[in-house]
Amino acid sequence: MTADADRVTAELLRAEQRKDLFEGTPPTGVSHALVLAAPYNCDEFVVLGNHVQLAGLVRRIVATARSALAGSGARVLPKLSIPVEVMAAVLATAGEGMDEVRAMLLADQIDLALHRAGLQMVEREQPEQAPALPPIQWSQTVVRADLVAGRPVFREVKHLAGLRHEAAVPCCGRPVQLEADVEAPAAIMCPFCGLLYDGELVEELDSGGWDDTRSFVALFTVTSSGLQIVKRNPPKGRA
Ligand SMILES: [Zn+2]
Numbered sequence: 408m409t410a411d412a413d414r415v416t417a418e419l420l421r422a423e424q425r426k427d428l429f430e431g432t433p434p435t436g437v438s439h440a441l442v443l444a445a446p447y448n449c450d451e452f453v454v455l456g457n458h459v460q461l462a463g464l465v466r467r468i469v470a471t472a473r474s475a476l477a478g479s480g481a482r483v484l485p486k487l488s489i490p491v492e493v494m495a496a497v498l499a500t501a502g503e504g505m506d507e508v509r510a511m512l513l514a515d516q517i518d519l520a521l522h523r524a525g526l527q528m529v530e531r532e533q534p535e536q537a538p539a540l541p542p543i544q545w546s547q548t549v550v551r552a553d554l555v556a557g558r559p560v561f562r563e564v565k566h567l568a569g570l571r572h573e574a575a576v577p578c579c580g581r582p583v584q585l586e587a588d589v590e591a592p593a594a595i596m597c598p599f600c601g602l603l604y605d606g607e608l609v610e611e612l613d614s615g616g617w618d619d620t621r622s623f624v625a626l627f628t629v630t631s632s633g634l635q636i637v638k639r640n641p642p643k644g645r646a
Pocket residue numbers: 576578579580581597598599600601602
């Protein structure tokens with residue numbers, strides 16, 4: 408079409424209302440006609456189809472127009488809210504034989520009915536962050552039930568050499584080595600207990616005292632518990 412947008416009229420008609428477009432009866436599958444007309448220069452653009460096809464086309468035109476006209480100040484159809492679009496999508500796929508367009512209309516009506524009743528659909532709030540678990544101090548004993556994801560556990564260390572220290576994993580006490588002044592915590596896995604930790608050395612408050620000796624404790628933070636470790640037998644019959 409070659410008309411200015413403000414001089415175009417759009418009409419959705421039943422096919423029988425425009426018998427002049429056909430010789431006799433409308434072809435099979437054609438129930439509606441979307442007529443875009445520019446009376447100023449006698450231009451007419453007609454799309455034939457069923458109501459679902461035409462509604463889909465209209466939606467595509469609206470979406471294109473909305474992005475093309477964004478920021479220009481021109482009035483465009485409002486975008487449906489996300490809750491309405493979600494409800495329509497569910498209705499259209501709920502197996503009730505409802506097509507996309509009817510689903511959209513029904514969702515819009517439900518939204519309107521709620522609005523009239525002073526209610527509105529709102530986005531569900533994010534669940535609140537679980538409160539931080541209190542750390543288990545190095546002097547406290549640990550039981551297996553304490554070791555849930557997010558739990559920090561301090562354990563004492565034995566100095567090996569340089570910055571290397573040895574600490575016992577909180578679950579079963581197996582020794583692991585940790586190094587001080589590293590950038591990221593070490594991922595430590597205990598395959599026997601099915602636990603995954605971030606392990607790091609934390610300098611103690613009174614570290615570097617009169618004799619300049621730095622002292623550390625190990626901090627194990629449980630990142631995952633209840634891992635299932637599957638032991639695979641090596642394939643037999645191979646050299
Ligand atoms: Zn363990």
